[in-house]
Amino acid sequence: MDFPPRPSPxxxxxxxxxxxxxxxxxxxxxxxxxxxxxxxxxxxxFPAAQTxxxxxxxxxxxxxxxxxxxxxxxxxxxxxxxxxxxxxxxTTMIRHEYPRLFxxxxxxxxxxRAIAARTWEFTxxxxxxxxxxxxxxxxxxxxxxxxxxxxxGLRHLGLGRQARALLGAVENATVVPLEDHDExxxxxxxxxxxxxxxxxxxxxxxxxxxxxxxxxxxVTGDVSCMMHxxxxxxxxxxxQRVRHIAAVLADGLPEGMRHA
Amino acid sequence: MRSExxxxxxxxxxxxxxxxxxxxxxxxxxxxxxxxxxxxFADGRDHGEALRQQAAAARHRALSQLxxxxxxxxxxxxxxxxxxxxxxxxxxxxxxxxxxAARHNVQRVTKSxxxxxxxxxxxxxLIAAGIDVLETDLGEFIIQLAEEPPSHIVTPVIxxxxxxxxxxxxxxxxxxxxxxxxxxxxxxxxxxxxxxLSAEMGxxxxxxxxxxxxxxxxxxxxxxxxxxxxxxxxxxxxxxxEKVVATLEDYALLTQVLPRSATGQALAVYTHMINGxxxxxxxxxxxxxxxxxxxxxxxxxxxxxxxxxxxxxxCGACMNACxxxxxxxxxxxxxxxxxxxxxxxxxxxxxxxEASPLPHASSLCGKCRxxxxxxIDLPRMLLDLRRDLVNAGHTPPPWTVGIRAWSAVAxxxxxxxxxxxxxxxxxxxxxxxxKLPLGPLGGWTASRNLPKVAAQPFRAWWAARxxxxxxxxxx
Numbered sequence: 001m002d003f004p005p006r007p008s009p010x011x012x013x014x015x016x017x018x019x020x021x022x023x024x025x026x027x028x029x030x031x032x033x034x035x036x037x038x039x040x041x042x043x044x045x046f047p048a049a050q051t052x053x054x055x056x057x058x059x060x061x062x063x064x065x066x067x068x069x070x071x072x073x074x075x076x077x078x079x080x081x082x083x084x085x086x087x088x089x090x091t092t093m094i095r096h097e098y099p100r101l102f103x104x105x106x107x108x109x110x111x112x113r114a115i116a117a118r119t120w121e122f123t124x125x126x127x128x129x130x131x132x133x134x135x136x137x138x139x140x141x142x143x144x145x146x147x148x149x150x151x152x153g154l155r156h157l158g159l160g161r162q163a164r165a166l167l168g169a170v171e172n173a174t175v176v177p178l179e180d181h182d183e184x185x186x187x188x189x190x191x192x193x194x195x196x197x198x199x200x201x202x203x204x205x206x207x208x209x210x211x212x213x214x215x216x217x218x219v220t221g222d223v224s225c226m227m228h229x230x231x232x233x234x235x236x237x238x239x240q241r242v243r244h245i246a247a248v249l250a251d252g253l254p255e256g257m258r259h260a
Numbered sequence: 261m262r263s264e265x266x267x268x269x270x271x272x273x274x275x276x277x278x279x280x281x282x283x284x285x286x287x288x289x290x291x292x293x294x295x296x297x298x299x300x301f302a303d304g305r306d307h308g309e310a311l312r313q314q315a316a317a318a319r320h321r322a323l324s325q326l327x328x329x330x331x332x333x334x335x336x337x338x339x340x341x342x343x344x345x346x347x348x349x350x351x352x353x354x355x356x357x358x359x360x361a362a363r364h365n366v367q368r369v370t371k372s373x374x375x376x377x378x379x380x381x382x383x384x385x386l387i388a389a390g391i392d393v394l395e396t397d398l399g400e401f402i403i404q405l406a407e408e409p410p411s412h413i414v415t416p417v418i419x420x421x422x423x424x425x426x427x428x429x430x431x432x433x434x435x436x437x438x439x440x441x442x443x444x445x446x447x448x449x450x451x452x453x454x455x456x457l458s459a460e461m462g463x464x465x466x467x468x469x470x471x472x473x474x475x476x477x478x479x480x481x482x483x484x485x486x487x488x489x490x491x492x493x494x495x496x497x498x499x500x501x502e503k504v505v506a507t508l509e510d511y512a513l514l515t516q517v518l519p520r521s522a523t524g525q526a527l528a529v530y531t532h533m534i535n536g537x538x539x540x541x542x543x544x545x546x547x548x549x550x551x552x553x554x555x556x557x558x559x560x561x562x563x564x565x566x567x568x569x570x571x572x573x574x575c576g577a578c579m580n581a582c583x584x585x586x587x588x589x590x591x592x593x594x595x596x597x598x599x600x601x602x603x604x605x606x607x608x609x610x611x612x613x614e615a616s617p618l619p620h621a622s623s624l625c626g627k628c629r630x631x632x633x634x635x636i637d638l639p640r641m642l643l644d645l646r647r648d649l650v651n652a653g654h655t656p657p658p659w660t661v662g663i664r665a666w667s668a669v670a671x672x673x674x675x676x677x678x679x680x681x682x683x684x685x686x687x688x689x690x691x692x693x694x695k696l697p698l699g700p701l702g703g704w705t706a707s708r709n710l711p712k713v714a715a716q717p718f719r720a721w722w723a724a725r726x727x728x729x730x731x732x733x734x735x
Contacts, residue, residue, distance in 0.1 A: 020670070023718045024680040025711050030718035046722045052670040057663050059624065061646025061655065065667035072671060100640075155626030184583050188623025195621060196703025197273050201587040202623065203707065231708030235693065 006117045007081075009129040013043040015080035017073075017094075017119070019087045019223070020052040026223045032250035033086050033122060039257045040135065049076045055093040060190045063101060070098050074111050082129075083119040086246050088153025088221050089189075091121040096156060121153060122246055123162035123221060133165040137252030139172035145248065146178035146215035148206075148229070150222040154182055163221055163245050170252045178218065179209040187228035203232045210240050218242040261381050261409065263610040264594035268617035271592035278589075281419050285589045288418045292580040295524025296631065300517075302526070315517040316635040318510035319571035322471075326562065326570075329471040329504045330553065336474025340536035342549040349556050350380035356552050357382060357463070357496055358389045364494045364548065366391060366461040370452075372480060372488040373397035374465030375413050375574060376498045376554050378596045379609075382463070394455045396484040398448055405432045411590030413597060414522045414576035419589045452484065462488035462546070466499035467518065467573070469551070470511050470533075476551060477511060478532040479518055486530055495537070495546040501553050502562075502570035514573060517633035521575035557609040566641055569604055571634045578628035578638065584621055593618065600628035604641045612645075616654045619645035662700070677719070684713040 014037055018030040037044050054069030073094065077083050085091045095116040102108035126132050145167060153159035160182075167173055186192065186202025206229060210218055218240060220226050226242045233240055264271075275281055301308040322329060334344045347353040353376070361369070369391055371377065383404075386393045395404040399417035403410055405428055410416030417425070422441055429435035435447050464485060468477040476497055478485050489495050505511050519525040538545035561570055579585045579599030590598030595606045595615075603622060607615035619642045628638040649655055669675045687710070690696065696705045704710070 018718050020676070024683075024713055027714050027716060027718035027721055031721055034722075046719070048719060048723070049673050051673050051676045052666075054667070054670075057667050059643065059646070060659065060663055061619075061643070061648070061650040062660075062663045062667070063647045063650075065663050069667060069670055097643075151623070151625040151627075155630055184623045184625035184627075186583070186623055188625070191620065191623045193700055193704055195269060195272070196706060197276055198584060198587055198621070199623065200707040201276055202583050205583075227711040228708065231711060234709045235707060 009082040009118075009120060009125060010131075012081040013045060014082050014084045014125075015077055016044055016046050017050060017053075017077065017083050017085040017090070018046065019085060019090045021223045021227070022086060025227060026244065026247075029086055029223055029244040029246050032244070032246040033084070035250050035253055035257055036135065036246060037084070039253055040130070040132065045080075047076050047080070053090045053093045055090060055097075056189055058093065058097055058101065059188075067101060070101055070112070071108065074098070074108065074115055077115060077119075078111070081118060082125070083115070084122055084125045085119060086122040086221070086244065087223065088121055088150050088157055088159055089224060091119060091124075092152040092156040094119045121157055121159060121221065123166055124157065124159060127162035127165055134169040135166065135249065135252075136254075137170045137249055138254075139170060139252045142172045142174065143217065144174045144176055144215045145217050145219050146176050146210075146213055147181055148178060148185065148210075148218050148220040148225065148242065149182045150220050150225045151184050153221050159221060163219065166245065166249060167219060170249065173248075173252070176214045178213050178215065180205070183209075185225050185229050187225050189224070192228060200232075203228065207232050207236060207238065210242075211236075211238055213240075216240055217248070219245050219248050221245050261378055261596055263606060263614050265606050265610070265615040265618050266613075267594055268592055268621060271594065272588040272621070275588045275592050280421055280424070281589050282587075284419055284421050286586055288412075288415060289580040289586050292415070292524065292576075293631070296521055296577055296580065299520035299524040299526060300633075311513070311517055312633055312635055315513050315633050316571070318505060318513045319573070319634045320568075321510060322505045323502070323562075323567060323570055325506070326502070326504065329506055330501055333469050333471040333474060333504050334553070336471065337469070337476070337536075337551055338474075340474045341539065342474070342476075342536055342551050345550060345552045347552050347554045347556070353380040353498065353552060353554055353556070354382055354385035356550075358385065360494065360496055360550055361386070361389065361391055361461060364460060366494065368392045368394070368455070368459045369461045369463055370394050370396050370455055370459040370484075370488050370492065371400070372462070372464040372478070372485040373400050373416070374463065374498050375410075375596055376465055376500055376556070377463065378410060379556060380498075380554070382498070394452070394459070396452050396456065396488060397480075398445065398482055398484075401448060401452065402428065405429075409591065409596070411598060412576060412579055413574055413601075419591065456484075456487040456491050459488075459492045461494040461496060462490075462492040463496045463498065464489050466497045466503055466551070468511055468514060469499055469504045470506075470508055471504050472507050474535065475508075475511075476532075476534040476549075477515070478534065479515070479522075479528040479530070480532070481523065481525075481529040483530060485532060489532065489534060490545055493546055494548045494550070495534075496550045496552065497534075498552050498554055501555050501558050502572075514634075518573050518575055521573075521577040521631065521633040561605075561608050564608075565644065566604070566608055568636055569601075569608070569638075569641060571636055572601055572605075573634060574601075575633055577631040577633060581627040581631040583623070583625065583627070588621075593621075600638045600642075601636075604638055604645065607645055607648075612648060612652060613654045616649050619649060658700075677717070680713055680717060684715065687713055
């Protein structure tokens with residue numbers, strides 16, 4: 001697949017694509033993204049007409065149903081010079097699947113490729129786009145974290161080192177290993193509803209590794225995986241929880257920025 | 261072989277409760293995946309990745325000129341003294357082999373591992389013709405005794421523990437009971453040795469055919485492949501039409517990634533390059549060599565957007581990497597090829613409707629593509645097969661209704677927001693922390709708590725903040 005070179009996002013305002021899961025299930029992640037970007041002096045806008053990128057329909061094979069949502073996204077973010085999204089899987093949908101979805105519609109395909117080049121996953125935007133890893137963050141008390149690499153971010157976007165670099169630069173944050181950190185948690189969207197037993201078998205392996213590890217907090221880049229793992233951890237009565245990288249980083253913002 | 265892929269969900273559920281199976285498959289696939297990583301990246305990650313891309317290019321080169329290469333292969337194989345036969349489907353393969361057996365007065369056949377022979381049901385066809393057939397790959401030998409299909413394309417008996425194999429040998433072959441794997445292997449070896457010497461025909465698969473030289477290439481580890489292809493009077497090789505490569509150089513690339521990906525070896529124990537039957541003045545080799553080029557659905561795939569999957573070199577690395585395969589083992593997939601490659605080619609080579617669960621048996625984690633030595637985009641194909649299933653109407657109606665409703669609501673931020681508010685209120689009526697008795701989330705909630713819809717969505721926070729800012733600016 002050919003993609004145009006990515007224009008630098010430096011000194012550009014950011015249009016936040018917050019994702020529907022963050023919007024309605026984990027709004028604190030979206031708030032954290034806004035605070036972190038504003039802390040860096042970046043202007044953030046939130047196009048309120050946004051909804052879902054269409055990934056659930058697309059991944060279920062319902063490409064016909066996904067297309068109007070993808071078109072909607074392209075229209076809503078048409079003018080945005082930089083789009084930042086706190087999800088590896090939604091970013092994958094936009095960057096890799098939209099151009100395929102419109103393979104038979106040259107005008108839309110062109111638009112999709114252009115938008116793909118301007119869309120950044122949150123940690124990728126900071127580290128690869130802006131060249132920032134040390135955001136000047138400091139946790140009030142020492143905390144220990146481990147990272148779970150969500151599959152789409154890891155294998156479709158090449159993410160992993162970005163979150164480690166960002167977290168590693170936070171004062172008072174210690175990162176410890178997590179066994180099989182790059183193994184799937186078993187979520188897979190509708191897969192977890194269609195084949196819940198099989199999905200649960202993967203989840204139970206993931207939870208066993210989390211429970212055997214040192215870190216009380218697991219950090220990941222996708223709230224979908226986060227919600228899946230937290231659903232299993234809570235059911236098992238485990239004390240560990242999974243948090244989104246943005247929420248963890250925002251804990252380290254200076255006092256005034258945390259509630260602005 | 262008849263596909264039972266439609267039973268995947270039931271079979272997977274059974275597999276999940278089969279503790280010995282779980283242990284055996286996990287141990288074997290973990291070991292294979294670790295050895296594969298070590299072998300592929302022994303000279304550094306960049307070197308290994310470059311090798312993958314070059315191997316992929318070699319396969320693309322072959323596929324892009326497949327019809328011409330097949331004709332060249334036929335011509336060169338024939339010039340080397342082999343007889344080339346073409347088979348459109350499973351029945352034609354069986355007819356060819358039966359006819360060869362009749363022509364050469366064959367009563368006993370030894371076989372080296374061949375997945376195509378599983379695909380076309382060759383053993384049953386030969387037995388029906390009154391011919392003795394013995395599998396001589398140790399794993400295939402074991403499952404033939406157990407009357408089971410293979411559960412992995414490289415290590416067919418991956419699902420069985422050592423104890424289960426011992427019990428089988430004791431019961432079926434009268435082996436004195438032992439716990440020592442070497443003693444068991446020696447027992448099997450002695451049993452097989454007599455068969456090697458008495459068989460009149462050997463049947464093998466084929467890993468590659470080099471078009472420019474007319475060479476049949478086989479990669480094996482147990483030595484049985486060499487026995488099967490050299491001792492009997494007749495050697496028959498069953499090779500899929502997609503296995504042809506253009507040049508010796510391309511073969512040299514592929515033969516580096518195949519054993520590394522399959523078994524973590526830099527080189528397999530036996531690498532056979534067969535250039536025809538015994539020639540005048542030579543002391544060994546078969547009198548006759550037949551190469552049967554098998555289509556059985558492949559040329560139909562070649563015409564589609566899935567053509568890239570024909571580049572597969574059957575290393576099994578995707579199975580060893582796949583968390584779903586690890587959880588279910590191979591039999592749950594219901595046909596010859598399990599794991600991610602099976603989830604793609606079973607619907608394409610058999611029946612899309614019967615195989616409809618397979619493209620959905622994936623969390624789309626992407627590990628299969630990551631380890632594929634020829635970089636086949638299996639996750640993309642799973643997505644496209646799901647699309648094909650929807651378009652062909654092979655999806656449960658409630659799913660279609662649900663997704664259409666979701667898609668319609670998500671086209672309007674107002675309706676989407678209203679639906680989320682309704683869900684926020686409705687969730688209080690749901691029992692927390694236990695399984696829901698009914699509905700699409702019944703299975704989900706068996707082992708996970710549902711996430712909660714937030715009291716205030718992000719967009720409400722944003723709108724309130726914007727409003728406050730506007731107010732501040734005005735005052």
